[in-house]
Amino acid sequence: MRDQTQAKQDSSRGWNPNQYLRFSDHRLRPAIELLARIPLESPKLIFDLGCGTGNVTRIIAQRWHSAQVYGLDNSTEMLQKAQQQAGTIHCIEADIENWTPDEAPDLIFSNAALHWVERHQDLFPRLAKFVSPGGCLAVQMPLSWDATSHLLMRATLADGGAGGRPLGTETLRQSVARRWVGDADFYYDLLADDARSVDIWETEYLHELEGKDPILEWVKGTGLRPILNGLADDEREVFLAKYRCRLREAYPVRANGCTLYPFRRLFIVAML
Numbered sequence: 001m002r003d004q005t006q007a008k009q010d011s012s013r014g015w016n017p018n019q020y021l022r023f024s025d026h027r028l029r030p031a032i033e034l035l036a037r038i039p040l041e042s043p044k045l046i047f048d049l050g051c052g053t054g055n056v057t058r059i060i061a062q063r064w065h066s067a068q069v070y071g072l073d074n075s076t077e078m079l080q081k082a083q084q085q086a087g088t089i090h091c092i093e094a095d096i097e098n099w100t101p102d103e104a105p106d107l108i109f110s111n112a113a114l115h116w117v118e119r120h121q122d123l124f125p126r127l128a129k130f131v132s133p134g135g136c137l138a139v140q141m142p143l144s145w146d147a148t149s150h151l152l153m154r155a156t157l158a159d160g161g162a163g164g165r166p167l168g169t170e171t172l173r174q175s176v177a178r179r180w181v182g183d184a185d186f187y188y189d190l191l192a193d194d195a196r197s198v199d200i201w202e203t204e205y206l207h208e209l210e211g212k213d214p215i216l217e218w219v220k221g222t223g224l225r226p227i228l229n230g231l232a233d234d235e236r237e238v239f240l241a242k243y244r245c246r247l248r249e250a251y252p253v254r255a256n257g258c259t260l261y262p263f264r265r266l267f268i269v270a271m272l
């Protein structure tokens, strides 16, 4: 039990805003594409769940400048960064799992955050019920569980130690093996009964990344954090050396020096 609590804490702590923002232009594009599909004219109350550094929250506030816009996150580090240039947005430190709004929001928005929260079968209907009639729940989540980069993460945990032995604890390996996002039809079934319409789609981006080991640097800012936080110092170095080699082999540098990173994402716009 203690192990499970520890694994959960490891996945929620240690967000590094600067590491995350290294690929901010690539990470921003899905958020903009999600925003473009929200057909609300003038929502009055908006929450951005898992707002991180507030980059997207500020764009939301620019689009609907008369709305009250709140960015909510449970990472002190990310919120500190968000508050450095908060502008008109308000920041709240809270956990999405326990959050209940005082008033019904017209828009609940979440970009690249809800995959960190478990039990989507409860979470999505609960969030949809919070939204005011005529309002919208808009979510984007990565479909990276079976991406080569993430398969290699888990494979390296399983056999990266001396003599092909596993690294880390059984609990850590189990916690990173959790399939964090379901299929599109799973979310459709969760939302369709209460919604007036549910628009769901997937996009695979082909990110053209520059620099040395860019995919390793990308995942260090997000999906690799629970592993790096969960391993002891000596094991972390062993893990990183092996994982880096495997990534280099799986994603070769192109003739022009760039590395291509295919990345699928799921988008949901439910009108309530």
Ligand SMILES: C[S@@+](CC[C@H](N)C(=O)[O-])C[C@H]1O[C@@H](n2cnc3c(N)ncnc32)[C@H](O)[C@@H]1O
Binding pocket: 012, 015, 027, 031, 049, 050, 051, 052, 053, 054, 055, 056, 072, 073, 074, 075, 078, 094, 095, 096, 097, 110, 111, 112, 113, 116, 117, 222
């Ligand atoms: C990948 S970042 C995305 C940040 C922002 N939405 C963006 O698009 O730039 C994920 C964010 O979700 C937050 N997060 C993860 N689990 C959370 C939870 N249970 N409650 C609140 N925030 C959470 C993390 O702290 C992190 O800032």
